Amino acid sequence: MGGVGALPRRSGELIFHDQWERRAFALGVALHEQGEFIWDDFREYLIASISANGDISEMLDSSGPGYYEHWLAALEKILIKKGLITSSKDLAL
């Protein structure tokens, strides 16, 4: 398994599969802990993203967004709402 085998595991699973998931998660948690937004507001955006995009597709043969894509989308939305970023265009998508 190479590099993957070196990563820490809890209950035999990786917590984060890709680096971006790790960083997106950390941004959400850190900004919340700093008081930039309350968890319920973030959670609402998360739920909205999940239900708007046909739920989560961490499945084989799926082209839909996975869990952390919803997390990232919710994070961007709430940061725009709070004026911390001006728009998704800031991110040159």
Added chain:
Amino acid sequence: MADKHQHDVPPNPYLEKRRTATETEALEERVQQLENLLTEKGVVSKKTLDRVVSIYENDLGPLNGAKVVARAWIDAAYRQRLLADATKAIKELGFGGLQGEHMVVVENTATVHNIVACTLCSCYPWPVLGLPPAWYKNPPYRSRIAIDPRGVLIEFGLELDDSIEVRVWDSSAEIRYLVLPERPQGTEGFSEEELAALVTRDSMIGVARVNSSS
């Protein structure tokens, strides 16, 4: 568009690679830019972000919850406190914080089996269990657990007798649940550490029982 497996990307150990390498790169770029933007503006520091990653990858995990369960099995008074005010009792062992501010512990007995889910997203008691597994966040579990809990449990290898009442706890915006599984037979005389070693994450979610040998 058929991107083949990219040999420089590590294989996913628990499910088939779902995103193409191009998609993953785009996401890496997007998050990197977001992080740069916010750190450059001074909104958050890279050190803080690194620390968050470290906490969630190293410090938090089901071993915390296992200790709570083992303590409740050994100490009847602690068990009572845990059932009466879980947040406070869990804090006695030094665990608490984000996503564990409002804990409720639900106890399995000979006649009641509890299961926890978050049907809308992924709410989970981070301080005692760490981050949830992928299956907990996915539709096959979330959408079916409240409708057909016994059927879902069978898929996890747990078949419950009809005489056992099944209770599904759907995490609300605030409350986070932890299942206190039944102490297995044949563990009389086990130390608290030995008991904690038997307690699995899945038993604290409620999709498994604890066995006397882990």
